[in-house]
Amino acid sequence: MASPVPICDICMTDNITKPASVWCSECEEAICNDCERQHDRMGLTKNHKTIQVKEYQNLPSSVAAIKQKCIGHSLKFDFHCVIHDEPCCVSCVAEKHGTCRKLKPLSEVVEGVKSSAAFADLEDRAKDISALIGDLVTKKQNDRACFGVQKNKIISEVQNVRTAIDNHLIKLEKDLLYKLDNMEKKHNGDIDNFIEKLSDMRKKVEKICVDLEKTRQHASNFQAFLSIHEWNKKIEIEEKIGCLYKPTS
Structure with a gap:
């Protein structure tokens, strides 16, 4: 049985019901075609990578449930602490990881992760x-x-x-x-x-x-x-x- 098409979260704020066409994992929002054009032009979101709704619906539920923002500070994760092996927002760095010397930009850590040896090893082990x-x-x-x-x-x-x-x-x-x-x-x-x-x-x-x-x-x-x-x-x-x-x- 096919999953129902999600409704555009941006339109919902104006009490408008429109089917979404893409999903932005950074905004954690479903977006329709009209709102997608605006999303791609805005400075804060133009670099966000979106995926088709059908692709999002094919994601494992555990992956789809992963939050892109820090629960404690509601800020985007920007760093990864190698010592604690956890993602961090700027507030987390200031509060908990000030003395950690192995902080890496999250964009560098996640780059090519699906083709990495660690991912392949995990896949083989599974x-x-x-x-x-x-x-x-x-x-x-x-x-x-x-x-x-x-x-x-x-x-x-x-x-x-x-x-x-x-x-x-x-x-x-x-x-x-x-x-x-x-x-x-x-x-x-x-x-x-x-x-x-x-x-x-x-x-x-x-x-x-x-x-x-x-x-x-x-x-x-x-x-x-x-x-x-x-x-x-x-x-x-x-x-x-x-x-x-x-x-x-």
Whole structure:
């Protein structure tokens, strides 16, 4: 967005609004075409150097804000004190720089300053610093990208380990369930076999009970005596087998 064209400061004193065409850094005023002709003819200002308003608007804000006059005395800077490295007006020289022996006319100091070694050195240093900062920014950006890659790599490795652990746990679970199923089948089979044997034993014992009752009712004492001996052997065998499987408290 283009900067607005400044208004002529001289015309403004007469409440006239006219666009300025040049800028006088020594007067620190924007000047229109008509006032420029008068500015160039007056004795106090005819040697002032002006620049086009467009050039002035292209100046860095820090440069455009530089005052050409002493703030303390409102006088034009005419000298430069080498010892204090500062511009001075005539009043500054009298008040603060009377004993300074290295006072130079400001016009001599500023002559050719833009083509001086000091200006070129400052420019080179600024470029070097800018390049250094650029390299640092690039390095940090690369570091950030590298960290992101490392982060993703670690996340991938963690996910792989987790997958491996999950798969191992799944396998352990399947193996354990398989073993438990087989153990359960065997255990249940053993119990079924045991129950079947117990059922057979019970049937035998119940038959003995029935036979004993029938013998009591219908057999002779001699028959009962002989049968008791045989049944007693059978009962002893069943008692021994029953004791082997008797549950413990």
